[in-house]
Amino acid sequence: xxxxxxxxxxxxxxxxxxxxxxxxxxxxxxxxxxxxxxxxxxxxxxxxxxxxxxxxxxxxxxxxxxxxxxxxxxxxxxxxxxxxxxxxxxxxxxxxxxxxxxxxxxxxxxxxxxxxxxxxxxxxxxxxxxxxxxxxxxxxxxxxxxxxxxxxxxxxxxxxxxxxxxxxxxxxxxxxxxxxxxx
Numbered sequence: 001x002x003x004x005x006x007x008x009x010x011x012x013x014x015x016x017x018x019x020x021x022x023x024x025x026x027x028x029x030x031x032x033x034x035x036x037x038x039x040x041x042x043x044x045x046x047x048x049x050x051x052x053x054x055x056x057x058x059x060x061x062x063x064x065x066x067x068x069x070x071x072x073x074x075x076x077x078x079x080x081x082x083x084x085x086x087x088x089x090x091x092x093x094x095x096x097x098x099x100x101x102x103x104x105x106x107x108x109x110x111x112x113x114x115x116x117x118x119x120x121x122x123x124x125x126x127x128x129x130x131x132x133x134x135x136x137x138x139x140x141x142x143x144x145x146x147x148x149x150x151x152x153x154x155x156x157x158x159x160x161x162x163x164x165x166x167x168x169x170x171x172x173x174x175x176x177x178x179x180x181x182x183x
Contacts, residue, residue, distance in 0.1 A: 011049065019045055031141075078140040087134070090163055149168070
């Protein structure tokens with residue numbers, strides 16, 4: 001099993017963590033978040049470190065140990081630094097623009113796609129001549145941010161022949177060979 005759960009989580013200065021049975025709440029410069037966890041697990045906060053201890057060495061408890069350690073680490077990083085996702089639109093005529101949290105996509109359909117992004121997420125769109133349009137989203141909640149990014153990507157997934165579609169910045173797409181010419 002993974003040793004992720006045993007690693008301590010460092011708590012940066014300016015971040016306040018409160019532990020209640022089955023609930024951890026963190027408050028920092030980027031916002032406030034809370035995360036539930038099984039009451040059988042024990043979370044200890046000592047000075048600037050947080051550790052999670054599992055009740056037994058069963059397979060279920062070992063897997064949950066690593067999971068909740070990662071979720072609590074994302075919580076601490078989110079309220080102190082924040083999370084961000086960059087996506088780019090690859091394709092001729094593909095455009096993105098926003099007015100506040102209302103984002104408008106033009107991705108090759110006969111109509112525009114409008115998406116109302118949750119108010120917790122800040123959205124910045126950028127269109128530079130000669131480059132692909134970009135959309136950058138920042139938020140303290142990594143789960144919400146990932147869910148919205150997946151929704152945006154689902155509007156036009158990258159296709160394997162030309163690579164057209166909405167992809168994450170830095171994502172490497174495996175391209176397929178097209179039709180080969182006749183004999």
